[in-house]
Amino acid sequence: MKTMTCRQMGGNCDFAMQGSTPDEVMNKGVGHVKAMVANGDAEHIKIQAMMDAMQKDPAAGQAWYKKFTADFAALPES
Numbered sequence: 001m002k003t004m005t006c007r008q009m010g011g012n013c014d015f016a017m018q019g020s021t022p023d024e025v026m027n028k029g030v031g032h033v034k035a036m037v038a039n040g041d042a043e044h045i046k047i048q049a050m051m052d053a054m055q056k057d058p059a060a061g062q063a064w065y066k067k068f069t070a071d072f073a074a075l076p077e078s
């Protein structure tokens with residue numbers, strides 16, 4: 001199990017996501033952003049806009065995912 005914060009994933013808060021695979025943590029991160037957006041959090045609305053832009057720009061999305069999986073791999077197991 002590894003722990004990654006919203007900030008480590010390119011966000012701006014210290015909410016922690018746990019998972020054993022990068023995809024598990026990424027999905028929790030997406031859920032976290034959606035929940036914060038539902039609360040009207042301006043900073044996470046910006047992250048949502050970034051995520052939407054990446055979906056329309058596969059190269060940017062792949063670059064983010066590559067960095068994310070490398071960062072995830074470098075984390076200590078807990």
Ligand SMILES: [Zn+2]
Pocket residue numbers: 006007011012013014015032036044
């Ligand atoms: Zn956050």
